[in-house]
Amino acid sequence: MTDYRSRYERWLASDAVDEATKAELRAIAEDEKEIEDRFYKDLEFGTGGLRGILDAGTNRMNVYTVRRATQGLANYLLMKDPQAKEKGVAIAYDSRHQSDVFALETAAVFNGNGIKAYVFESLRPTPELSFAVRTLGCKGGIVITASHNPSKYNGYKAYWEDGCQVPPPMDEEIIQEVEKVDLFDGVRVMPRREAEEAGLFVSIGEELDGQYIDVVKSQLLDPEMVRAHAADLTVVYTPLHGTGNRLVRRALAECGFTNVHVVPEQEEPDGDFPTVPYPNPEDVRAFGPAIALGEQVGADILIATDPDADRVGIMVKTDTGYQHFTGNMTGVLLSSYILEARKKTGHLPADGFLVKTIVTTEMIRALTDAYGVELKEVLTGFKYIGQQILEAEKAGRGTYLFGFEESFGYLSGTYARDKDAVSASLLICEMAAVYKAKNQTLLDALHELYETYGYYRETLVSFTFEGIEGIAKMNSLMDELRKHPQASYGGLKVLECKDYADGLDGLPPSNVLRFTLENNSWFCARPSGTEPKIKFYFGVKGESQAGAEAAVKRLQDDVTKTIK
Template identity: 55%
Template structure:
């Protein structure tokens, strides 16, 4: 085993700075070389989204010490920006995961030790509420403790800047550098909690910001009279999947007039273990099993479910056979583009130079719909932080007006109250949209079919290959480099027209992504996940029937898997 790994392990095992709980955990793995290597071969990486990892002792794990180090680096970076940045403070939220509250407090007390005020939500809150709070409080930065939809053993640390968006490439680089310059954990000493409160450096926030946030979300409502027409008849089943969405989603649905909303009782309350699901991920139909069973009993018209930090939302609807099916993020995104733009046009309230923003691995269907309404379409790299960055650019230049942004992974935003994906506003709009189709005698599924018949059968799929550990990371990098050095001329019998290498281009920030544009409106993209040990294969096609689209998707994925 490498000497620096052994040194790191022994430091954490014997240095009195680390507490007895750490020592106990590390003694239990003594002699387990593979486990020790995984925990100590590197520092947990601070990427453009912050930290995310398995909870546990070690430099490559998320724990109060790696949280302290990240926070000290952020504090050093803020102090470099000057007194005003220090004085404006940092907003902090946390979700229902293991150690989230404790990590939030550690974060606040390290900031306080640096003379930076921490505004901490009094209890768990949704991620978009943190994004809103940063600008509402005029804070310099924001932090949310969450690992989104990862399994229970994970947690994370996402950093936002003064515009309410997650830090993008340049900012992340500066903060990463500041964190990297810290070599000794024992130099980081959090302030005593009572002392921080007496000094005004730890302040708890909550109800006032909640009310302001809900009012801001409500301004994006388009339902109006339609919701009032169906309020008692239209049945909605909602599951927060043991996370933070229960209160804000139910509140906004009540505010806009929905009365017949039922919550899945087994998944209503926050629970760090997410006991009723394998993964608390609304992208997975399995996460909706209990909701679907309840919907069948209630004969519900719509099911919605939010992930633990309530920034993603999934929708389940009846198909033509009367079966409940989970719509993809691309399908919901296209439906929302149509609903929002058609409503704005009908009311004569389309803003000047309207724009929607999507990512490079998101379906082209929404873009085609938007262009049909004369709306500009902008593409960003994968990750809502880039959409947030674009919204900021629009505000500064005044050249475009943001209307809607979305990504295939179930993230949506209407309005600029937040600068991150927001499952609260998205839940409201999905319910209003479904109610609109209900008044026309249609389900959302039938509304989607109508769009397919008008614009073409756009279909997408995503295959994620999990490659864990040191060897897995190396395998992901080698695979991408192989495709970069020797790009295929044909994929499953379809000619490759162009290769977009986002590591070697100038239009967008550089990222390790390859996208192959194929004949007949097809494309394939390869990218490593930014938050999980996965290689992701995205596929998009367009045909004149759903059957043809499904077959082509399968052919492409089968081909790509054979190459790996």
């Protein structure tokens, strides 16, 4: 009998497993492949937490795997800080299926270990969780979300006391604690009523919302211009059935953006995400209903936030319709706007710095060089950007100005330590209103930057590998790239190959390869930390828009052909 079979049968035999779960498992009794996939391993508590398909099984998201992860994290908190019980943790959740259930289960385990839990009364954006951890002085935090994944997924992100997702080596230490916990016998829980009576379960919400919105509004760079021109900007907004609706609209309204139209069929939270194939603003298909509404009301800009409202995407009105901006395009625009606004008002500090990830556009380097500010580069994952803020604070030097990653994540300010689509939506609208007052669109502003710094183009291709065989294929593919790289790709000579597996450039070890090519071009291979796929990132610089687009396509096609 294989190990996955013994695990399956243990679930069926255990008194700790509820009858509904057992019925679900009995229904797959004749599907050996399904049993194998659900039980061949434990759902890994990775560097950011859990993420998986919603089902019964050790390799799935369910109340049992959530409890086990929480028990391991509780053990770690208590081991690290005797005051963790009183400091407590903050817990938030999004609109996905069972998010509210998992949030309460998480609180029950923390409470069972004597740790106070501050639980949001209803769904909230991920960045507000980061803010709450810092504001309440918690030892850590949890948000139940699978971000922009399809509806069959849910997840569990773990945060530390600075409001940042747990960094290395702490993440590995937590993983070790989780692995020590027996799924059924090693978990302590406390019923909610008992926890409330003991002062261990505390409901939070409206007061934190007000404090959070106040700091979001404080990120405005030109309040006078906003007051004068906010109402002139026509905005279509969609929360994509997620958590952003109430707070994005509140932030915009309180800053004078009154001409905001919300996509009605995507306004209400819905874990099925029925109007989109993929609830991700990186995917232009998610904007379908927003485009229709935008054309109807003559919107200048369309804005979409992902289900947990930490990522934001935009489309901008042009003479031929609406153009979808990549995360790199929006990030460069925001960086330029922030730097120029600070320079004009005399608030560009000599020790100012921006942060980008190693797979984010190189155009930002030309921009920071022009303004004389430092650019710091980190691994993929916003926690590494948050870590740079913390290190600057500890060192007592360095002023954080802005950080972003190509995957539509942006943060202005240090009130939170994760990407914030609420704040970014407000800054994008400020920027759009200021440019509109000059009779310019954001596309006009972007082309001015291209003319100044060069025509940069980036793209991303993903290869998905499901199941046990998929893991082997991903490992084999990365090994092949490591051991047998080509001399050139897309007609561009390889100048350098960086392997971050053992740590490089002062960064933690990571399974990432980055190829630097001639003509300011590059590509990067990185297995996803949250999905069964390898992502390939490509970047080029051209003499013209058409030249850059042709060059990035040649590079992408050549690497893709090699992989296939």
